Amino acid sequence: MYSFEFEKPSTIADAVAALGGEDAQALGGGQTLIPTLKQRLAAPTKLVSVSGIAEMKGVCVEDDGSVAIGGATTHATVAREAAGSYPALAALAGQIGDPAVRNRGTIGGSIANNDPAACYPAAVLGSGATIVTNARQIAADDFFEGMFGTALDEGEIITSVRFPVPQAASYQKFLQPASRFALVGAYVARFASGVRVAITGASEDGVFRWSEAEAALDKEFRPDALMGLKINPMNMIGDLHGSKDYRAHLVSVMTKRAVEACM
Amino acid sequence: MPKDSGIGASSKRREDVRFLTGAGNYTDDINVHGQAYVHFLRSDIAHGRINNIDTSAAEGMPGVVKVFTGKDFEGVGGMPCGWEVTDKHGAPMQEPPHPILAQGKVRHVGDPIAAVVADSLEQARDAAEAIEVDIEELTPVLDMKAAAQDGATLVHDDLKNNICYDWQLGEADDAKVDEVFANAAHVTTLDLINNRLVANPMEPRVAVAEYSRGTDEYTLYTTSQNPHVIRLLMCAFVLGLPEHKVRVVAPDVGGGFGTKIFHYAEEAFCTFAAKACNRPVKWTASRSEAFMSDAQGRDHVSTIELALDADNNFVGLRTNTYANLGAYLSTFSSSVPTWLHGTLMAGNYKTPVIQVNVKAMFTNTVPVDAYRGAGRPEATFQLERVIDKAARELGVDPIALRRQNFITQFPYDTPVALTYDTGDYNGTMDKLEAAADLAGFAARRAESEAKGKLRGLGVNCYIEACGIAPSNIVGMLGARAGLYDAATVRVNATGSISVMVGAHSHGQGHETAFPQVVADMIGIDESMVEIVHGDTSKIPFGMGTYGSRSLAVCGSAMVKATEKVIDKAKKIAAHLLEASEADIELKDGQFSVAGTDKSVAWGDVTLTAYVPHNFPLEVEPGLEETAFYDPANFTFPAGAYACEVEVDPETGQVSIEAFTAADDFGNIVNPMIVDGQVHGGIGQGIGQALLENCAYDENGQLLSASFMDYAMPRADDVPFYGVDHSSQTPCTHNPLGVKGCGEAGAIGSPPAVVNAVLDALNSGGRAVDHIDMPVSPSRVWAAMNG
Structure with a gap:
């Protein structure tokens, strides 16, 4: 140095x-x-x-x-x-x-x-x-x-x-196999005022809120509420460890698992 | 009953005490008074022409002793290749120069352009940044198939093309092979990639060289698996130094896995610079440097075709492989895709017609050479994957298909140049089926499915040619060295023994296992025997440690030297006991006269050898013997492996739930050490199968250039292993009946893992023929959704 x-x-x-x-x-x-x-x-x-x-x-x-x-x-x-x-x-x-x-x-x-x-x-x-x-x-x-x-x-x-401490929250991380940073990590927090969903590891723009998932979970806070919700792979990171499509898929899976863990 | 000492005992590894308590002495622990440090300026582009290197600013920087470029080595030899492969037309391989520092062109990211020797490492780095390099970028040569086309950009301008050799083994008549395939009832074809790996031993490479003006002698301390080989190559081919003026020491070495076999430019540089600078010169690779300068492993792209008759007998096998050699020929690189790979394509099976075709390619990547298994994992992976695919296509049990085609008569001459001396593949498979409880798999699959997981079972066999190697045979095949080994057994006056061995221990446990043999032969305590290795000034000669050869070859030399010692000691004992030498028996450290109660202890005889007051006049005083041993054949460890995986269908994540190895290593000296060797080998094989991937981008930049992107297996990536080595057919041609165990795990495990993943996916109703390694979650998911 x-x-x-x-x-x-x-x-x-x-x-x-x-x-x-x-x-x-x-x-x-x-x-x-x-x-x-x-x-x-x-x-x-x-x-x-x-x-x-x-x-x-x-x-x-x-x-x-x-x-x-x-x-x-x-x-x-x-x-x-x-x-x-x-x-x-x-x-x-x-x-x-x-x-x-x-x-x-x-x-x-x-x-x-x-x-x-x-x-x-x-x-x-x-x-x-x-x-x-x-x-x-x-x-x-x-x-x-x-x-x-x-x-x-x-x-x-x-x-x-x-x-602020939510009523329930969970972070579900899918590991990048080498660094063990998040290949995709989903943080779901349920507040009286609404649900927040933040995704790390996936996007070329860094951490972001998945507003469609939040809206769906606001209506109904259970894993099935996310059924069929997909994030656009276009802005996802694609690299040695996972394609854009794969990361977009993992966003759905990890978010669902975070909701399950909150139940 | 397990023994508690000697051959067959699980003696604790004595060397671990110093390794685990921080008392090891590694090359980087060696500091020589007055040493300077070298930093290599390495190319950050993959392919380019060097127009100019201006070192003038760097030379004036604080602390700089001297700056070197390729010009300083114009009168010096390049890095040699130890194996000349002859191509299928009888022509020698193309062998381009490999300068110590780049001359004319840079050929891979990491190719050393200049070297700065300075008082401190930071000063050397500062000065290296002040070197101005003008390089004209050229198109990098990366894709092997494109590189083989006429008119492709050349890695080496003086060669006619990028093909080092176009080699063939087995059936030379193409028409005959075509006919076998045309008449086959079924043909299974598979395209596959054997992924490039970085060995990544825990200890990076280090070299420390010093030169004595007074005696004109050099000492090189280096992280090597074979110090005598380094001395021979460096003296005879690179620097032109007399061997007796050069001492090479490889002290404790923190893992080799093949990548520390080779003679590297940095070793020759430090030795050269120590005299040129009149200062000891030290180099310690950073991990980043290791990623772009240690020879890498594997990197084959293959098509394999298996022909079967109507009864599912294997009738023909044909492979076409492109093997990546990287930018230059590393020391043994040419032998890996040929004699260490093609010769194993018969596997455990009596396939009558085999043709192996290999094009070895130069590309603008880090040189590729032997890595644990070296060619044999590539052969095993192709063969065991294509058999699994054939079983699936034919709807037959993959184990039954293998058993049906096993070689059962020994010795067996394969169509690819080897003679297997012994083996019992059905017996070993029986051991596997029991140890892995294959009968219980269906129930375990049902349990996994109840949890929403797919479960798969992958089974495969392997055979390897170890105990490398009979010198007369490898000489005919192009080796530029003999592959015997040597040992000196020096008995001290008080009866303790120092054994100087040519094998080098860098994790294998020689310091424990070798004494078990000598102590057992004499009947004394293991603690009375010490192994000395890794120093050309202390040991007679040695070709080093690789190819699972240490015990089979060097251990045999040690046995022969010990036998000579015992013969001489019996003469002395006979004199002391006033008996005939023929009547002397040695047991439990006592020489006795057969049929009497007269005896003399080992220590009394050894003392007499050195204090020869009462001594047979026809016998020389002292008790020290040397033996060289050249094996009559390779050894052929073989085994059967089973892997069970669970696949998460949502993410493609694979977890290894069970891994069982049944190996036939012949006789075993230390079962605990053998277990450890198998565990480590499987760990590396699982690493290759699931995690490790040395990848370059389209510009020849290494994408996986650090542990942030190169996934090494960690403890929680691997299961507890089941290891069974009770299937034992002793080697027929070495005195211990041993075969070697170091590489087996790395050779046998990748196909088991991949076969298991595919079994899991296909059990879920999907038809997935193949996934390239590493079988990452992303790739599994893509295969499931493709």
Whole structure:
């Protein structure tokens, strides 16, 4: 990797200040960024680690019942500490990568990266969560802007993510056999106000809501409600691991299985 | 009763203590005082003409010792190929130069263009980025059939075409083969691909070379399965160095699987550069580098045709294969699609007429060479898939069809150049049917179907030619080396024994199994015997470890050397016991005079050999013997495998529910190690069948260039295996009666998996003839919905 400066501040304010320089970059768990640096595919002048900021860590239930997770909280912590308050989210976190990844990787890092095959974006979008940064609050529907793209500004840090807790939810992931990222992952969350369905892994535009499925499930929340619903394969990812048609098919299968798991 | 020591005992692997406690000594653990580091600048395009390489900026970068390009090696030999294949018209194969660093053209992504030696690896990488390379891109040659056409773009401009050789084995009279097929009652034809694989041993390749100005001697530490072969090739063909001035050490090696047999350019480079820079030079491949520089495996595109008579007897077999050799000839690449593949096309069956046709192709891809099984998996896959397809077409039981056509008389001369010395294919199949509870399959299928899953059973046989190899035979076939092996048994004064063996252990457990043999022969504790391997300065000679040869060939040399030691020790014992040598018996470490209670212990005899105060004058002091062993024939391990899968009809996901192997390895020294070898081989075979796929795009870029896209099998991808090796017909021509077990699992398992998946799909009322490996969920789903 190329040389860079390194800072590990203990407050959000210090981190924001440290990120003010040109080509500075925030470092969460480094599960994507560090391999990228090792391959010399990125050359930030400075890395600002957020892992020393205590107020960005941990899981807590807020007064309104939502579950707030600090941006620097590891997947392993979420899997453990959200198990009571938001079991579907905890289960998702517990299935990301392997133990080494789960004990390093963070929710903020995952969401800010917005890998099209990552798991967390499906939970955030599927739950209608709110992304809280040092500067503002962003609704999930406004946050994800296509593959590796987000609404974050330069130097903006995800300090926490606030999840409303649905009546029932489930994430069903079909593994890409090599990376074990999601070839297709479907997150279904049933709220009193309606059903949300978010799909990851499948689309060239990154995570998205499958509105036809939501409408069908709003009418009738059972697996059969999805019968005959197909997603257009045109914008699906087609690669070594699965064709566009196959991914479109898996979107239906995984969504149905998520609904079954909610029953 | 299982034994608790010696031949037949499941002695625990003594080497695992150091591997599991971090005390191993791998090549990357070796650091030489003052060493510099080399980074190779590798081509990122598949095919191009090098117009200019400007290294001037790089040479001035901090820490740079020297920058090398192909020009620095113009007077140096290229990487040699160890096997000259003669084509079907009697002409030698086309053998293009393989320079250490690219000269004139780059021919695959990863082809080394330049090398920077610097004080640190990061400095070398920085400087490599400052090298300006002007390459004119050329059309990459990727599709083998297109590459074989007249007028195709040439990978090597000086060759007449991209065909290394057009080879044939078996029946040479095309008309006779045509007639067999014309008269057949049934012909089954199958087009299939044997997918390209990346071996991916856990330890990437490493080379550390040093040169002594004082003695003009070189030492190369390298990740090799055969250090003597590396020394011979590098000295004689590449660098022109005297062998006695070069020491090659292959210390602990973290997996080879064939890909560490070959002499690689990086080894020769480091040795050359150590003198040129007057500094030790170290290279450690990154995993990304391994993906584009380790020789890859398989990559055959074949059509196989099986002719049967009205009684379902096999009457003819014809194959046409395109074998991908990649951009250059790797050390043994030419032998893999020919003598290691065509010769196995008879399989376990008495097919009277066989014709094997192979066109070996140059393409703009990473060179392809031996990978666990090497040619034999490709042969087995074709044959066992076409038999399964024939059984389905004819509506007969696939096991019965196989049994009906088994070879049952031995020795058996196949129509494809081999003589099987022994075997019992029906007996082995009986073992499989029992061990895999094939009678219970229908009930298991019903259980799966009740869960909404399709269940399939795939059975196949395999045979392999191992114990490679009789030198006189392989010499006639084009090998440029002998394939004997050697061992020195050095008995120390106090009776412990060091055995210097030419075989190299990189996972096979030699350090445990070899001492079991020597200790058993003498009747002493295994702990008194130690194996020394992997260092040309310590062992007499060795052709190394591959082709399931170590115990059959090197082990035989070790037995012969041990017999010589025992003969001499008996002379000494006879002198001490004042008896005739002919009356001396050795049992449990005691020499005794037959029919008396007079005896002398092993340790007393060995001490006498080195403190020869009371010693027979006609005998030399000391107790050390060397033997070379050249096998009389190949060995022929054979077996029958059964795989049961469940297929999720919604997603195409395949899960392996059971896998049972019944193997005939002849006699077995350590059953636990044999189990482990079979487990590992099946794991790799399942990897090939379900997961692994080395794929290039239309520009010759490697699509599966990291573990993010190249799916290695993981623990939860494979089942608990059933392994039965109680079917034992000992090899008839080596002293231990052993056949070898290292490759069997990788050879025998892919067709079992694919046959099982197809059985599952067809059970669901679909007619699916074939799915190419890897049988990924996506492909299964497409086949079900196609």
